Amino acid sequence: MKNKVPYIEQMNESECGIACVAMISSYFGKHIDISDLRDLFGTSRDGLTLTVLSNLCDMLDLDSKAFMVNTEELKKLKFPVILHWDYQHFVVFEGYKRKKFHIVDPDRGRRKLKTDEIEKHFSGTILSVIPNNNFYKKKPKPLWRPYLSLLWKKPILLLSMLLLSIFLQSFVIISPLLTQYIVDRSTSKFSDFSFVTLLLAIGLSLISYISFNILRNEVSIKLFEYLDFKLSWKFFSHLLNVPYTFFQNRKSADLLYRFSNLRSIRNVLSSQFMKSLLDMILVITIFVYMFNKSPMLALLLMALTSLLALTIFSFRSRMNDLNRLEVFEDTKLYSFQSESIMGIHDIKSSGLEQTYSQKWKDMYNNFSTAFVNRERLIGIVTAISSSFNFFIPVFILLVGMQSVLNGIITLGELIAFQTISAYFLNTSNSLIMQIEAYYQLKVYLKRLQDVFNTPLEITEETKEKHIIQGEIEFQNVSFSFTQYGKNVINNASFHISAGEKVAIVGKSGSGKSTLANLILGIYPLKNGIILYDKKDISSLDKPTLRKQIGIVTQKPYLFNKSIFENIVANREGVTLDMVIEAAKIAEIHEEIMKLPLNYHTIISEQAKNFSGGQIQRISIARALVGNPKIIIFDEATNALDSITEKKIDDHLSKLNATRIIIAHRLSTIKNADRIIVMDDGEIVAQGKHEELITSNDYYISLYKHNNSLELLNI
CATH class of the missing domain: 3.40.50.300 (P-loop containing nucleotide triphosphate hydrolases)
Known part of the structure; x- marks a missing residue:
């Protein structure tokens, strides 16, 4: 396999096809979101055919062709292709490796299947997709930028948080320096003045540390409160103002689950982001200090810490896959629970309590398996990290004692180095884990971006707030849910007088309810004009119209x-x-x-x-x-x-x-x-x-x- 196909999750049950096209496009270098394809193509209620997917590929400068192949022929393919799956779904075939078919399912994530499993689901039809001469590469949109922009709008809070945190972090350096001073003078008796001065210095430092911690906590609470409101309001407000078609293809429980994901984003922005920035500054500062004291020990510590980072990052791909699978199974379970409670009358009246209980048990087992697998991997990473943190200081002490015996550094400097190296390791490990957490949050960010990237139904353009009289006219109106889909309303023309x-x-x-939704302006027109009192509906303010x-x-x-x-x-x-x-x-x-x-x-x-x-x-x-x-x-x-x-x-x-x-x-x-x-x-x-x-x-x-x-x- 040349490289991995970027995983793109389908955001509703009918978007597996466009998700596969987006993955293939991203594989070749043109990173495109599902929301972009939705704007380009429209939202289907019933899924797409291979012919329609081929038309979509044409729009992206991708040449496509459908073939019938068997599993043996599938193994020989050099580039990813789209597979028709279970006669109602699409997945991307990534390649054949180690006697396993590597599948990227827009619904469930990455899967490795044996031949008998492939033959059970694969219909035999593939869509081969390759770039043509007009194809151009496009970088992915930055996921964090919209959220970070909220932070920049509160510069005073940010600056206060930064300065208070820097001051508190300075105690990391002060503590080892005091330790070195005390140890190096332990052979001679302290004067009363020196002893009292040290006690006062320690007492003052303690009071300052407590006071600034309290102040930083207050600033953090204000920042947290601001982000909590802004993120929640921005998401809810945007959600209410997206087109109605967005809701037709999504489960309400899934949208509510995404709403709960805001907490993770908020926590990261209000505390983890600043902590990561400070940890980075602290790691650099401590390393400079240690290098000044002992270049050899500092470089040795940096090498061991880099080895730890590379080891942890090597698990990232697997961790991301397991995290996506857990979110997928958790969302399914949450939706099933919500639907079961909503439909409890039908369940009871049909005597299906045991059936639904068993279904819940099966779904919970799937979620539990995904959760256990992720926690098991986290346990391995934590064990490796803890082992490094435990043995590296001992190793540094062993090597450092040779420097003391050779007169290169004093015993006080070694103890100070040993103390500060522990801070360095803890801070580095914290920074590494936070970077990993950012990658894992991408699953939540993409699900939230599905909402934020959906254009608002009502734009900021100034529209006429017309007081209607009740006259309606349709002139050759047609509507379909997708660009290439069949018209649900075809060339409708009629006039209704006021009253x-x-x-x-x-x-x-036959299209009766769809016609009603077109009258309300809920669906966008494919062709034709709708007039209210001889005024085009596109020129009217939709909320004002609907209130009447x-x-x-x-x-x-x-x-x-x-x-x-x-x-x-x-x-x-x-x-x-x-x-x-x-x-x-x-x-x-x-x-x-x-x-x-x-x-x-x-x-x-x-x-x-x-x-x-x-x-x-x-x-x-x-x-x-x-x-x-x-x-x-x-x-x-x-x-x-x-x-x-x-x-x-x-x-x-x-x-x-x-x-x-x-x-x-x-x-x-x-x-x-x-x-x-x-x-x-x-x-x-x-x-x-x-x-x-x-x-x-x-x-x-x-x-x-x-x-x-x-x-x-x-």
């Missing part, structure tokens, strides 16, 4: 707060009277008033203390409390009985608002001013119910099918 009630119907998966739209989705989410807080949803200026009015329109007010705490009743996590119909009506009240100009219901009343739904519809008809209804229930769509019929992402018909039921075969089939279901439900 009009429009229903959107079609089979499941009330939407209830298929799966509305209620927060673990009071009913009042859920309806208000942190909007400013919303009064109890406004909440009550919205609840009356949603036909939920009377039921709320029957509760012991009325509007102050707490909704449990996942709203388990409310029925599906109550959840929908509280969500409707939340959508209406802001007096929206546009109301979007995406199957928002499918849990309600026909009578309650009719009452809500009558209330809504009195509002001065445009209504867009996505529904299957006939009573919901029949009285719409216009019905838009969708099939496979395309608008196949538009018109009133009376027109469509006599002229459009597809609508007629939908109507008959839904009518049969409604009759069955009566």
Whole structure:
């Protein structure tokens, strides 16, 4: 193998393909992040084909070609290739060495597999990738720079921390000097003056050391507090403002796990970074002092310390692989636990408690194995380090005694050298371990950078904060999740007048909900224009626009707060009277008033203390409390009985608002001013119910099918 393929972790389940392309590109010298490819190509919900990966390679000036090979032919390949794995995944084949196939899995990390294991997973298809004449090299982005920039914004705290630490570190030199002074004068009696002076000096040093330690601790706490807020706020704020597509392909538990990784970064920046800098200065200072006292002993100590550093660094690659595997297994376990608790009703109602318990046990065993393997390697490194720290001072003492006997240095100088060499070893070892820790933190940094490198949905550009009237127009709008993916919405054109009630119907998966998200501006357009009151949506301020739209989705989410807080949803200026009015329109007010705490009743996590119909009506009240100009219901009343739904519809008809209804229930769509019929992402018909039921075969089939279901439900 020429060299190792840089490992790049896929950040969601459908990004294995682009992660493999990023690894191959980085192997040849063009280091590129997944976020860059995501911006270039888009985010797929369903993964990518080899053809699409080949197109992506073209964008990166990489020539690619697909082949069918067997395992024997695979062994002979000289360059890394992309393997089709388990017919649903992609991995990079790094090379064949010592009767093992070296695989870099973007999901699990580096793996070494035997022939029978390869044959079990490898489909036989490879994508060969090599640079063409236009290919150019690109250095990787520095991971630490964005975080270090936070430190430079607090120069006074940094300078205070540095000066206090330097002063405290100076005691490392003062202590051996006092030792040398006392030992070298031990043959003659101290005068009373010298003895008292030394006692005062030691006492003053002790008081100074305690005082400056307390001061440095205060500065450290302030720096820690600043970084804790800045990092957490920066991450959370950025996360909330990335496009919605980012969340569609990532598990919420995984994102929460990344949030917890901020603590490790914060700890390093607030204390370890400064400590590393000071340790480096201290190592150099001590070495200069020791070299001045005994060049031979100083060089010998430096040689032994360098040998220790090289020994520890030789474990780095293996340590990084084990650290990545532990994070991977820990994340999987954390996600499984979170999903199990969230889905506890389905687990219990299906009698799957034992099945899930056994699954947890298997996943925990995988995590435990990864953890034990990493701890075992850490134990080996620690044992080597401790052994060096124990035996090197003895070795230095043995060699140093020869210098004393030869009259090169005094006994006091040797004891001082011996004392300070212990500081040198401890500081050097600390510095080495901190450097190792920085490398191990790269796993966390890359996972955080997946968020920070995702462009914000809302830029800093000045947008018009338009007060909408409710008119919407689509002009030849198309949308797909990736550049080469199939259009989910294809060439959609329609006009909705302000105050009009429009229903959107079609089979499941026909693009109805996607169309609603395009109206909200949640998805970026591939082609076409969306107009609000004749103004292009791209020129409008998205938050201002969305605040004027009330939407209830298929799966509305209620927060673990009071009913009042859920309806208000942190909007400013919303009064109890406004909440009550919205609840009356949603036909939920009377039921709320029957509760012991009325509007102050707490909704449990996942709203388990409310029925599906109550959840929908509280969500409707939340959508209406802001007096929206546009109301979007995406199957928002499918849990309600026909009578309650009719009452809500009558209330809504009195509002001065445009209504867009996505529904299957006939009573919901029949009285719409216009019905838009969708099939496979395309608008196949538009018109009133009376027109469509006599002229459009597809609508007629939908109507008959839904009518049969409604009759069955009566």
